Amino acid sequence: MRCRPHRLPIRLGVLLVTSSTALHSAPASIDATLELLAGADYLADRSLATVLFLALRMGRPLFLEGEAGVGKTEIAKVLSQTLGRRLIRLQCYEGLDVSAAVYEWNYAGQMIAIRLAEAEGTGDRERIEHDIFSDRFLIKRPLLQALEPDTAGAPVLLIDELDRTDEAFEAFLLEVLADYQVTIPELGTIRAEHPPIVIITSNRTREIHDALKRRCLYHWVGYPSAERELAIVRAKVPRIAETLSVQIVHFVQALRREDLFKAPGVAETLDWATALSELDVVALDPATVSDTLGVLLKYQDDIARLDDGKVKSLLDEVKAELRAAE
Amino acid sequence: MQPPEPGAEGRLAENILYFARALRAAGIPVGPGAVLDALEAVKAAGIGTKQDFYWTLHAVFVKRHEHTILFDQAFRLFFRRRGLVEQLMATMLPQVKPPGADDKPKPAAQRIQDALFANLDKEREEKRETELDARLTVSDREVLQRKDFAQMTAAEIAAAKDAISRMVLSLDAVKTRRLTPHRHGHVMDLRRTLRASMKGGGQLIDLKYLGPKTKLPPIVALLDISGSMSQYTRLFLHFLHAVTDARKRVHTFLFGTRLTNVTRAITARDPDEALAAVSAGVVDWSGGTRIATSLHDFNKQWARRVLGQGAIVLLFTDGLERDGDDTLAFEMDRLHRSCRHLVWLNPLLRFDGFEARAKGIRAMLPHVDEFRPIHNLENVADLCRALSSHERSSRDPKAWLRQVA
Numbered sequence: 001m002r003c004r005p006h007r008l009p010i011r012l013g014v015l016l017v018t019s020s021t022a023l024h025s026a027p028a029s030i031d032a033t034l035e036l037l038a039g040a041d042y043l044a045d046r047s048l049a050t051v052l053f054l055a056l057r058m059g060r061p062l063f064l065e066g067e068a069g070v071g072k073t074e075i076a077k078v079l080s081q082t083l084g085r086r087l088i089r090l091q092c093y094e095g096l097d098v099s100a101a102v103y104e105w106n107y108a109g110q111m112i113a114i115r116l117a118e119a120e121g122t123g124d125r126e127r128i129e130h131d132i133f134s135d136r137f138l139i140k141r142p143l144l145q146a147l148e149p150d151t152a153g154a155p156v157l158l159i160d161e162l163d164r165t166d167e168a169f170e171a172f173l174l175e176v177l178a179d180y181q182v183t184i185p186e187l188g189t190i191r192a193e194h195p196p197i198v199i200i201t202s203n204r205t206r207e208i209h210d211a212l213k214r215r216c217l218y219h220w221v222g223y224p225s226a227e228r229e230l231a232i233v234r235a236k237v238p239r240i241a242e243t244l245s246v247q248i249v250h251f252v253q254a255l256r257r258e259d260l261f262k263a264p265g266v267a268e269t270l271d272w273a274t275a276l277s278e279l280d281v282v283a284l285d286p287a288t289v290s291d292t293l294g295v296l297l298k299y300q301d302d303i304a305r306l307d308d309g310k311v312k313s314l315l316d317e318v319k320a321e322l323r324a325a326e
Numbered sequence: 327m328q329p330p331e332p333g334a335e336g337r338l339a340e341n342i343l344y345f346a347r348a349l350r351a352a353g354i355p356v357g358p359g360a361v362l363d364a365l366e367a368v369k370a371a372g373i374g375t376k377q378d379f380y381w382t383l384h385a386v387f388v389k390r391h392e393h394t395i396l397f398d399q400a401f402r403l404f405f406r407r408r409g410l411v412e413q414l415m416a417t418m419l420p421q422v423k424p425p426g427a428d429d430k431p432k433p434a435a436q437r438i439q440d441a442l443f444a445n446l447d448k449e450r451e452e453k454r455e456t457e458l459d460a461r462l463t464v465s466d467r468e469v470l471q472r473k474d475f476a477q478m479t480a481a482e483i484a485a486a487k488d489a490i491s492r493m494v495l496s497l498d499a500v501k502t503r504r505l506t507p508h509r510h511g512h513v514m515d516l517r518r519t520l521r522a523s524m525k526g527g528g529q530l531i532d533l534k535y536l537g538p539k540t541k542l543p544p545i546v547a548l549l550d551i552s553g554s555m556s557q558y559t560r561l562f563l564h565f566l567h568a569v570t571d572a573r574k575r576v577h578t579f580l581f582g583t584r585l586t587n588v589t590r591a592i593t594a595r596d597p598d599e600a601l602a603a604v605s606a607g608v609v610d611w612s613g614g615t616r617i618a619t620s621l622h623d624f625n626k627q628w629a630r631r632v633l634g635q636g637a638i639v640l641l642f643t644d645g646l647e648r649d650g651d652d653t654l655a656f657e658m659d660r661l662h663r664s665c666r667h668l669v670w671l672n673p674l675l676r677f678d679g680f681e682a683r684a685k686g687i688r689a690m691l692p693h694v695d696e697f698r699p700i701h702n703l704e705n706v707a708d709l710c711r712a713l714s715s716h717e718r719s720s721r722d723p724k725a726w727l728r729q730v731a
Contacts, residue, residue: 029372030371030374030378046377046378046381047381047384050371050378050381050382050385051381051384051385053370053371054367054370054371054382054385054386055385057370057371058363058366058367058370060363063389065391093503094502094503094504094635095502095503095504095505097504097505099517104517105516105517105520107516107517107519107520110520111520114523125524128524129524163634166502166504166541166635167574168504203630204391204630204631205630205631205634206544206631206632206634206635207631210355210389213389213390214357214359214360214389216389217385217386218385218388218389218390219385220391220394259626261625261626261660301660
């Protein structure tokens with residue numbers, strides 16, 4: 001195809017009314033951010049609230065890194081829910097390319113259009129080309145969707161597990177994250193009128209390039225403290241017995257101090273709490289722990305390491321610790 | 327922290343600027359853009375408590391989890407009292423020396439000398455080799471000393487570079503799930519097909535195809551720097567520097583009694599600079615070996631981060647383990663199962679009568695895919711040949727075990 005002159009950037013938001021954004025505006029302070037998250041049962045610590053507040057305020061993407069199951073993805077869901085924005089999720093995988101992440105042309109439709117134009121004998125080549133590379137035949141994928149205006153305000157764009165893609169895709173994201181724009185050769189540059197709220201997560205199975213991180217605010221999401229984890233368990237599993245929840249949290253916290261290949265995350269704690277409350281357990285005992293260990297630990301080596309004796313001694317430790325605290 | 331009085335924006339900007347410089351000196355890459363961002367962030371968040379101020383600056387300046395510790399120290403020192411910046415730089419980074427204290431020869435000096443006195447150098451080189459031979463004993467204590475190994479001769483560098491440029495690793499390309507234009511591909515490339523057909527006005531539709539794309543897998547090198555390996559480490563590091571130069575994804579770890587990640591240090595363009603940076607970051611040079619402990623650390627801290635996407639692991643060690651227990655086999659097994667291909671490069675194989683009798687070697691052998699020799703330590707070309715050699719008998723680790731059994 002011939003080189004086409006670059007057109008002026010298309011501003012997708014120009015024609016639409018943009019007054020409704022004020023309805024769910026971003027929080028005004030760090031405390032307001034904490035409250036907002038707590039309203040949706042997401043109990044963040046102050047450092048996370050600070051960085052989230054800044055990301056919203058400064059219009060920067062937020063890059064969250066941390067072990068699996070500490071609630072990175074959940075933040076995007078909670079944000080979209082509390083701010084009433086649309087959640088657009090781009091799950092990354094190896095081999096993710098532009099046609100799956102940004103846009104694709106509707107080839108079947110284009111073929112028909114070409115055939116029709118031929119059959120009618122109308123239109124010259126320029127005209128056909130212009131027609132088939134238009135908005136009508138453009139299939140929008142998550143990144144392009146996120147740049148479109150939304151009546152509820154700019155959407156939340158979740159780019160999940162970025163470490164699963166390759167470097168080539170990362171490089172592509174640079175344009176999107178720095179200027180909130182996408183360039184389609186046949187159409188020109190599409191720029192978002194209102195930049196989306198971008199949350200990027202990574203499990204750190206490889207290092208993300210500094211060039212991309214530089215454009216984001218970075219935060220490492222760690223395991224919560226015992227008090228906060230207890231609050232999370234009680235908020236998410238409301239029907240759990242009081243003593244059981246305390247024991248669960250302290251047992252998991254003790255487990256994280258052990259030399260394990262993969263320590264259990266908050267998601268595992270919640271799964272375990274749900275499982276035990278479904279089993280109508282009121283207090284932890286070695287047999288129950290051993291039977292349900294598969295909910296917490298996902299590696300055979302780790303499970304083998306925690307034999308009956310080890311579970312019992314760990315449990316005794318936790319109980320002694322709790323008695324001492326009373 | 328000194329809470330800047332309201333309205334004193336100039337002081338705040340100045341403070342942040344100095345703080346950014348301190349961070350830079352401590353090894354956190356902070357660009358000028360980050361300072362502007364920090365100022366904007368502090369204005370947006372307002373200065374409430376010290377904690378909020380801390381996390382506000384953290385959000386902007388820290389881009390890597392491991393930098394949090396450096397940031398924390400810098401923040402504490404900097405905002406406790408002013409005027410501590412110089413002391414801060416001195417205490418936080420041991421390798422930053424005040425100017426004038428450096429009495430060692432500059433890394434590049436050796437090469438200039440070589441260029442001037444090419445003939446005289448041979449004698450000296452032989453002398454140095456004999457000096458190194460005395461170090462073959464494994465010291466029981468961890469030798470907490472820094473050894474300057476950046477003085478490689480120009481001839482050696484040239485030979486190494488030359489040999490490495492000819493090197494072809496036999497298991498290079500791996501298939502990815504990404505597709506690329508391909509003459510005999512298996513998926514139709516509609517985008518290209520349509521564009522191509524538009525050239526002729528849509529009359530002819532010439533089908534274009536996509537096929538799988540191949541790329542070089544990441545290489546992870548684990549290099550033993552204990553006393554018994556000290557003759558080889560410098561050579562191996564040069565080899566790894568060249569490999570890192572040529573390929574994008576190479577991670578290098580050194581281990582003696584502890585594991586050190588030197589990936590960043592080794593990426594410096596100049597080999598002298600790179601090796602100097604590496605030696606500055608290592609504390610257990612030429613000490614004892616704890617292979618099992620080091621592998622355990624690697625498996626726990628790094629395996630998931632660097633072994634994705636079909637990595638090849640090159641393990642440079644003689645396998646002479648000091649702690650003799652079952653954990654070595656366990657950790658080797660773990661490592662083997664986390665990577666695509668595990669190659670063990672053992673310099674002991676240069677001896678003709680080598681047999682896999684040592685306990686450490688017997689524990690490790692069942693868990694490697696290839697067991698390769700490095701015959702000649704003076705010649706990097708041999709090392710490369712060893713890496714791409716196809717002799718089945720020397721490669722198959724099981725053959726060595728059968729030989730002894």
